[in-house]
Amino acid sequence: xxxxxxxxxxxxxxxxxxxxxxxxxxxxxxxxxxxxxxxxxxxxxxxxxxxxxxxxxxxxxxxxxxxxxxxxxxxxxxxxxxxxxxxxxxxxxxxxxxxxxxxxxxxxxxxxxxxxxxxxxxxxxxxxxxxxxxxxxxxxxxxxxxxxxxxxxxxxxxxxxxxxxxxxxxxxxxxxxxxxxxxxxxxxxxxxxxxxxxxxxxxxxxxxxxxxxxxxxxxxxxxxxxxxxxxxxxxxxxxxxxxxxxxxxxxxxxxxxxxxxxxxxxxxxxxxxxxxxxxxxxxxxxxxxxxxxxxxxxxxxxxxxxxxxxxxxxxxxxxxxxxxxxxxxxxxxxxxxxxxxxxxxxxxxxxxxxxxxxxxxxxxxxxxxxxxxxxxxxxxxxxxxxxxxxxxxxxxxxxxxxxxxxxxxxxxxxxxxxxxxxxxxxxxxxxxxxxxxxxxxxxxxxxxxxxxxxxxxxxxxxxxxxxxxxxxxxxxxxxxxxxxxxxxxxxxxxxxxxxxxxxxxxxxxxxxxxxxxxxxxxxxxxxxxxx
Amino acid sequence: xxxxxxxxxxxxxxxxxxxxxxxxxxxxxxxxxxxxxxxxxxxxxxxxxxxxxxxxxxxxxxxxxxxxxxxxxxxxxxxxxxxxxxxxxxxxxxxxxxxxxxxxxxxxxxxxxxxxx
Numbered sequence: 187x188x189x190x191x192x193x194x195x196x197x198x199x200x201x202x203x204x205x206x207x208x209x210x211x212x213x214x215x216x217x218x219x220x221x222x223x224x225x226x227x228x229x230x231x232x233x234x235x236x237x238x239x240x241x242x243x244x245x246x247x248x249x250x251x252x253x254x255x256x257x258x259x260x261x262x263x264x265x266x267x268x269x270x271x272x273x274x275x276x277x278x279x280x281x282x283x284x285x286x287x288x289x290x291x292x293x294x295x296x297x298x299x300x301x302x303x304x305x306x307x308x309x310x311x312x313x314x315x316x317x318x319x320x321x322x323x324x325x326x327x328x329x330x331x332x333x334x335x336x337x338x339x340x341x342x343x344x345x346x347x348x349x350x351x352x353x354x355x356x357x358x359x360x361x362x363x364x365x366x367x368x369x370x371x372x373x374x375x376x377x378x379x380x381x382x383x384x385x386x387x388x389x390x391x392x393x394x395x396x397x398x399x400x401x402x403x404x405x406x407x408x409x410x411x412x413x414x415x416x417x418x419x420x421x422x423x424x425x426x427x428x429x430x431x432x433x434x435x436x437x438x439x440x441x442x443x444x445x446x447x448x449x450x451x452x453x454x455x456x457x458x459x460x461x462x463x464x465x466x467x468x469x470x471x472x473x474x475x476x477x478x479x480x481x482x483x484x485x486x487x488x489x490x491x492x493x494x495x496x497x498x499x500x501x502x503x504x505x506x507x508x509x510x511x512x513x514x515x516x517x518x519x520x521x522x523x524x525x526x527x528x529x530x531x532x533x534x535x536x537x538x539x540x541x542x543x544x545x546x547x548x549x550x551x552x553x554x555x556x557x558x559x560x561x562x563x564x565x566x567x568x569x570x571x572x573x574x575x576x577x578x579x580x581x582x583x584x585x586x587x588x589x590x591x592x593x594x595x596x597x598x599x600x601x602x603x604x605x606x607x608x609x610x611x612x613x614x615x616x617x618x619x620x621x622x623x624x625x626x627x628x629x630x631x632x633x634x635x636x637x638x639x640x641x642x643x644x645x646x647x648x649x650x651x652x653x654x655x656x657x658x659x660x661x662x663x664x665x666x667x668x669x670x671x672x673x674x675x676x677x678x679x680x681x682x683x684x685x686x687x688x689x690x691x692x693x694x695x696x697x698x699x700x701x702x703x704x705x706x707x708x709x710x711x712x713x714x715x716x717x
Numbered sequence: 718x719x720x721x722x723x724x725x726x727x728x729x730x731x732x733x734x735x736x737x738x739x740x741x742x743x744x745x746x747x748x749x750x751x752x753x754x755x756x757x758x759x760x761x762x763x764x765x766x767x768x769x770x771x772x773x774x775x776x777x778x779x780x781x782x783x784x785x786x787x788x789x790x791x792x793x794x795x796x797x798x799x800x801x802x803x804x805x806x807x808x809x810x811x812x813x814x815x816x817x818x819x820x821x822x823x824x825x826x827x828x829x830x831x832x833x834x
Contacts, residue, residue, distance in 0.1 A: 383798040535792040
């Protein structure tokens, strides 16, 4: 890989090497964050179940908007301008209601059998923390989080293309992995293998991720074309039915009847196996309320919901959603990325490939540091130690912070005020702590030459936290592994098992990263052998 | 049951296909110190690899629609390839034996799956 101070790159391969190295070091930590949180989001509903013990209810098909959701919403949010109800699924067994209050969107869980309000979960869980972290870094101001994702996604595409170009023997070395050789060679082989074998996955997941948010990225263009009528663009693209509130009170008709009609319409349209994903009601207390019934896209690749619109007061059918071709393409790529369909095998494959992508990014970070270390040490530069600290905190540190948050989820009292905020603060505090730890190990103390120390120590800490999380889940909720396995509660049991597997992998990685202070000569030979 | 048999068939044959592709590669044979193959032997292994790849895709298609099959197949190949290359340096004999067993059982499961449809 080319150093910043080398002569300007001449050949295409040299130029791509330069691009790959520097795009990698600049965006590596953010890329790891996106891929790691995305991998967790594959099982966000199961993580919800682990983090929200009160939602561990038995699945039930009897969920009803009129008998369950409406009763609660009329008590909690009678004057809200928007009501929302997410129907139960096998993965998410509770009924989730939502409403707008003071500009915020709030949610609660209901028992699907009785409609009773379940205790406040006091956490954002997988769907509320890890998933939004994946696509907008929890930065809402002026869509900055989405634009940062666009930058990271574009960098990933550049890394993919440049990586293919610089890989000299991409077909000859297709199956190459030499763990018995030097650590540098083994790391490079692992990085290349994860990259090449998963090339279709990386390309499609990155491109589809960018396409999902095309409506945000096209806002400037939409503003230019539509001017003051920019909100109409979305309405036209998705053929939505909208109307202004009448400012007169109205009585909401039977939403269950509307659901039944929607299902009949979907069946008539050639989709007999239809289930409702969610109900959304605009201005529920108004005479011109609109009820949207969205179909669950469980049996198709495209994330199309075939929304049916009803007059809230009369229950009369107002229209069906009809997507323009561009919107259909966007929905297809959204489905390809978010896997809303029922397909456990594919879901597990996405999870495994996501983890392999994280390994690819982490090994890339290690390679960058190891390559530059000999020259930087000769020149008295210490930048490589800073990059090493970012690499450690940006990879293993993220894992450690996630596990710290899961432990906090079990230790924080359920009735603690602002519990969800405190839990998230634990994540960020732990993450900052890993960076501080890695910096300390890189610049102070007796072991500054052991670049692996921050990685190793954080890996051991992660292993300990993962085991602790499993123990605490059993101790604090009574749902230890034997109980959940016997009950067939695979969401909680599966999360516990994955935590134990994480502990095992973290411990193995820590052992692999055994202390090794590289002498200058050996580092020089390493650099020459990998050229 | 039928879909499950076809999904398993798809996964097992994808693993066997990647192992066959690996086994026919001259650089891999040299690195793993496997006996050299003649050109005809190499062609036979390569042909069987392609056949297993096709069978893997066919099994995925019969289990689901074409759209799901494409995605599933590509993901399986990636995962199978990674599993192969990580295990191969440590237990080459076990991995290759597993590949033979995967090929045989994958074909049987495909037949069972097709019978049930």
